[in-house]
Amino acid sequence: MDARDEHRTLSALGLADAPRDHPLSYPGAWPTGSGLLRGDELLPLDRLTHPGRTPVVAVGSNASPAQLRHKMAEFGVSSTVPMVKARVTGLDIGVSAHISRPGYVPASPIGAPGVMRELFVIWLDPEQLALIDATEPNYDRVLLLAPGFGVELENGEALLDAFAYVNHHGVLHHGDGAPRRHPGQRALITELLARSTALRQLFGTTPEEFCSRARADAGRRVQGTRLFAEEKWVTASGLEHLRVR
Structure with a gap:
């Protein structure tokens, strides 16, 4: 690897932690702009659209190059993935109503008419798409169509269709029934633990304890996911009407 290439590694770019x-x-850390994930590097892109690949709007860790690399490497799938920054309308980033295997409470898109967010579109080949589908057992991949949603790439080109992964457990709300926005993992877990004695009994009193206990015990994760519903924190994402792949 020459000196120029070393500047494109995920480590050099501050993107190496999954x-x-x-x-x-x-x-996880998201890139500042579009790029081509290739193994341990994030390289410049020569184009923004990629025929033969499926565009997927990422609202959580699928926009983290390190997470994508980790997933692909675990199953021996190519980690060459175009990642294109886009302006997405009609969606915001909510909180999935489940606890994931790595020990965090992940994100899920929520319906947000009129809202625009800068997100990443990852372009997946058929093998990669099948893998990501398999690693998202709590989600349905749905089709985002105009006029309810818009996906505009950096060059102003609008995608006619794109997909997103929507949690089929529902999403969390603050108490008013409206889906809440994801504030980041530490802030989220701190708030959830403060609101529920039962959750503290399951997962401890700090975000570190929560993640450690959740990561180590599948049964505890199931109990915690069930507790979200028992605490009446769960609501619809506003995207249930969308067509599942």
Whole structure:
């Protein structure tokens, strides 16, 4: 690897830590702009659209190059993935009503008419798409269509269709029934633990304890997910009407 290439490694770019290994970092570090993930590097892109690949809007750790690399490497799938920054309308980033295997409470898109967010579109080949589908057992991949949603790439080009992963457990709310926005993992877990004695009994009193206990015990994760519903924190995402892949 020459000196120029070394500047494009995930480590050099501050993108090397995967939330799977560092759950309190969820959703992980996102790139500042579009790029081509290729193994341990994030390289410049020569184009923004990629025929033969499926565009997926990422609202959580699928926009983290380190997380994508981790997932692909675990199953021996190519980690060459175009990651394109886009302006997405009609969606915001909510909180999934479940606890994930790595020990964090992940994000899920929520319906947000009129809201625009800068997100990443990851372009997946058929093998990669099948893998990501398999690693998202709590989500349905749904099709985002105009006029309810818009996905505009950096060059102003609008995608006619794109997908997103929506949690089928529902999403969390603050208490008023409206889906809450994801504030980041540490802030979220701190708030949830403060609101529930039962949750503290399951997972301890700090975000670190929560992640450690959740990561180590599948049964505890199931109990915690069930507790979200018992505490009446769960509501609809506003995207239930969308067509599942």
